[in-house]
Amino acid sequence: xxxxxxxxxxxxxxxxxxxxxxxxxxxxxxxxxxxxxxxxxxxxxxxxxxxxxxxxxxxxxxxxxxxxxxxxxxxxxxxxxxxxxxxxxxxxxxxxxxxxxxxxxxxxxxxxxxxxxxxxxxxxxxxxxxxxxxxxxxxxxxxxxxxxxxxxxxxxxxxxxxxxxxxx
Numbered sequence: 001x002x003x004x005x006x007x008x009x010x011x012x013x014x015x016x017x018x019x020x021x022x023x024x025x026x027x028x029x030x031x032x033x034x035x036x037x038x039x040x041x042x043x044x045x046x047x048x049x050x051x052x053x054x055x056x057x058x059x060x061x062x063x064x065x066x067x068x069x070x071x072x073x074x075x076x077x078x079x080x081x082x083x084x085x086x087x088x089x090x091x092x093x094x095x096x097x098x099x100x101x102x103x104x105x106x107x108x109x110x111x112x113x114x115x116x117x118x119x120x121x122x123x124x125x126x127x128x129x130x131x132x133x134x135x136x137x138x139x140x141x142x143x144x145x146x147x148x149x150x151x152x153x154x155x156x157x158x159x160x161x162x163x164x165x166x167x168x
Contacts, residue, residue, distance in 0.1 A: 004047050008055060009040040037062055064154035067162045068095035072148065075134050083167045084137045091122070091132040092150055094162075099133035101153035105161075106138055106146050114138040140168045 007014040014035050041055035071093040073080055084090060092104070102118040116135040123131060133150070140146050148166050152159045 004045050006043050006045055007035060007040050007060075008043070009035055009038075009060075035060060062155050062157045064097075064152065064157055064159040066160040067097050067150060067152050069093070069150060069162045069164055070095050071132075072164060072166065073132075081166070084140070085142070085168065086137055086139045088137045089119075089134060090137060091134050092148070093132040094150070094152065095131075097131055097152055097159075098154065099131045099152060102133040102135075103151040103153070103158060104133070104135050105149040106140060107149060108141070108144070108146050111141065114140065137168075142168055144168045 004015065037060050040058055040060050042058050043053050043055045045052040069092065071080060071091075072084075073091045073093065075089040075091040078091060081090060092099070092102070098121070099118070100121040102121070104116045104118060106114040106116065116138045119134045119136065121131065121133050144167075146166055146168055147163050149161045149163045151161045
């Protein structure tokens with residue numbers, strides 16, 4: 001099975017900074033700055049170059065896809081959480097996408113929305129993911145239901161939001 005993704009554009013080959021073993025779509029997320037919008041081709045190859053698939057055309061876009069949220073856990077223990085409290089550190093794991101620069105919002109059915117800072121991104125995610133962002137739970141009301149919403153910054157464009165309901 002091929003293990004490397006190669007992009008070809010303008011007669012040059014480019015390898016992304018990381019690739020995904022989950023889906024080809026997820027592998028197309030993190031490209032170097034020397035790859036521009038527009039037509040390109042992709043091929044999958046072994047690291048030693050011995051086996052390669054045929055190239056297939058793609059169009060590179062600045063519009064990122066919706067992240068796939070795989071887990072919300074305590075940090076640093078990385079235990080799954082079903083209930084969170086103000087001031088608690090949590091890690092939000094996202095499938096195969098760079099979580100640096102994440103935008104994190106907390107929404108409620110009848111209260112004003114809150115934000116929490118993207119404190120740092122790490123490769124210690126869970127649930128089949130390597131990528132997570134750590135944040136501190138804001139001043140949410142206790143014994144209530146809040147919606148955690150996450151958007152990622154990909155090539156200077158914010159992704160659509162992915163959300164998960166959490167109890168407080």
